[in-house]
Amino acid sequence: MSGQPVGPTRSDPPRPDPPRPDLATLTGVRSGKGSYYRAYVRSDERLQQAVRAMDSISRALVRTVQGPRGLLEEVVRAVGTHLAAEWVVLALADGQLPGARPRFLVLHRDGVPVDDERLLPPPVRRELGAVRAGHARHTDDSGWVRVPMSLEGRPIGSLAARHGLAVDPEPSDLSVLRILANQAAVSLHTSEQYQAGVALHRRAQRVYDEAQAQARDLALRTDELRRVEQRLLLAHQREIVDAERHRIARELHDSVTQYVLSAGMQLEVARGELAALGAGAATATVSVATAKQLAAQAVEQLRRAIYALSQSSRDTVSTLPELLADVAEHHRGHLKVQVRVEGDVQGLPADADHEIARAVAEALFNTATHARATRAVVRLRYAPDELRVHVADDGCGDPTTLSRVLRVQRTDTSGRHRGLANIESRVLELGGRIAFRRARLGGVRIELRVPLPIDLPATAGTISGLLDTAASATPRPSVPPVHDHPGSTA
Known part of the structure; x- marks a missing residue:
């Protein structure tokens, strides 16, 4: 049997084929x-x-x-x-x-x-x-x-x-x-x-708006109070100044005027006695007559001053433009004066207003007396950082001559011929400066420049000196008048 081949025989049953995989088996999606x-x-x-x-x-x-x-x-x-x-x-x-x-x-x-x-x-x-x-x-x-x-x-x-x-x-x-x-x-x-x-933001905004409105209202009320305070201060100043003006008028009427009148009467007596002496006293008679005429003119000027001092200051005079208008009014009898204001008027301390007004008054007096002018223009210009005051005339003055005269007056200690020096001193005390230019009108233009805001010195001025009742107040030194000598060149 070992030599026979091994293989299937007719008696063996056939084997079945293996199962073929389907799609449901491959995807796993199969259920009962x-x-x-x-x-x-x-x-x-x-x-x-x-x-x-x-x-x-x-x-x-x-x-x-x-x-x-x-x-x-x-x-x-x-x-x-x-x-x-x-x-x-x-x-x-x-x-x-x-x-x-x-x-x-x-x-x-x-x-x-x-x-x-x-x-x-x-x-x-x-x-x-x-x-x-x-x-x-x-x-x-x-x-x-x-x-x-x-x-x-x-x-x-x-x-x-x-x-x-x-x-x-x-x-x-x-x-x-x-x-x-x-x-x-x-x-x-x-x-x-x-x-x-x-809601909180709106409430906060509403409270903020109310606070802002109250702040604005408070600012308005504060401004009103300041204006009222300024008016009261000006009224108090006017009351004191008016009292002082009346006192000076009484003094002039009761003393100075009487002395001048008495001097005129004595001159009249002397003129009569000189006339009795004959031709030898003719020259002295003329001089006495001239003196009598000057005394009469002095009496007339004193009467005008007394009348002006007796009048109460107007309640409307409170700012520098109004003060300058008042100064110009006093000079219109012998000089045609115009006052022009440029820019927004700013409130100044009372001393500063009056010092500038007095400086302009000095300049106008010199213009009318020494420059033989017929017309003058006062220009007041307010700038944000500076106040400019120009006094121009159509006279015969010369800027170079005025500058030289000012240098002389600075060193003059006699008390005479100090008109320009007085103007300069007032401006310097306010921190400003003075200059002389040729005016378009043909004469001289005096320029006053004062920085803003004005910081007044500790020394009391004219108005503050009148208002200051403290015993320790330092009085302002007196300044000789500018028009005390008819030969002054200003």
């Missing part, structure tokens, strides 16, 4: 239940819908400029798509997050989100009323499904939908709805905080 694959497909579709819902919510989260409404609209749309819902209702319970807006949002399958309850059909209004009342139910027989909106563990409202699914929503669907509801709760809470911040 025919609905297994359909369930898998439906679950996958639900998962894809949930992913799309989360994606729409993520896009809505970055739309912060639109406020919470944009996110809430994305939430109700995502719920409507996920559950194929006919109606979706998102609402806060009454008393929860009172500052949040909107309080509810309803979406129809074919419409847009609305927040007007009057536009809803009765079934939806009933569901909305149930959510507002705080009823916590998840499903019912009418096809509504609801999940609560929670914030820090407490319910603040609900997200409800009337789904259009063939079967009831699964637990995964409810999980998606809870995620969406909580996102809406956080957004509404943020909305309330934002509204509270806006």
